[in-house]
Ligand SMILES: Nc1ncnc2c1ncn2[C@@H]1O[C@H](COP(=O)(O)OP(=O)(O)OP(=O)(O)O)[C@@H](O)[C@H]1O
């Protein structure tokens with residue numbers, strides 16, 4: 001029995017002829033916390049877009065709750081995505097035409113009608129991020145830190161199985177970043193969501209149970225698992241071994257341009 005909520009197997013992604021991801025495999029389990037670091041352009045956002053089927057891989061398999069997603073239609077994907085994933089982005093992506101509570105409840109609209117219980121839950125979450133009383137506020141009047149806390153609350157509204165946070169504190173000052181990160185971790189723990197954190201912040205990355213580096217090269221990025229015992233030497237050694245493996249495989253069979261073998 002597959003105990004991953006979401007699993008990516010041997011994902012390869014090309015844009016035009018440029019190989020971005022090469023043979024990346026990753027699984028996220030119930031209540032697991034995972035971080036991915038990697039230099040700008042290594043393909044971190046591309047990887048999470050593929051995980052949520054916002055982008056199709058060139059090759060590879062995506063399993064949601066153990067099921068291959070290849071046969072799913074657009075409507076089913078959209079419904080399941082809203083139930084499985086809660087997204088937090090670096091730049092919040094709040095909808096300016098909607099006030100705070102409408103923004104928070106927006107992902108709920110995809111899965112069901114909004115109930116009184118949903119509104120109560122949204123208000124409870126607002127209290128948890130110390131923004132009670134902000135329900136009717138115009139989102140354009142919020143500070144960066146407040147906007148990001150609203151984005152955190154919005155990600156939790158559907159009780160997602162996995163919260164995906166793509167550099168959620170990248171545009172915040174250090175104090176707000178620490179506060180926001182703690183809120184994300186605590187809310188995930190409290191509501192039983194797994195957390196996939198994309199970050200350039202090593203301290204935040206190390207707070208997760210499992211840490212990876214998406215290591216880029218001309219042959220596309222490979223995912224390297226880190227653990228507390230990895231010394232700089234061990235990391236370097238793993239990188240070299242991985243790159244050798246990729247180089248050998250690439251020589252044998254060059255990837256085709258066929259899209260969507262999920
Ligand atoms: N739709 C697209 N068409 C062509 N190239 C793309 C597309 N989307 C992403 N790329 C390229 O793929 C590479 C990886 O992009 P991605 O956004 O995944 O990087 P990232 O690791 O998230 O970087 P950052 O840390 O700066 O956010 C980049 O070189 C980017 O220009």
Ligand SMILES: [Mg+2]
Pocket residue numbers: 044045046166
């Ligand atoms: Mg990115």
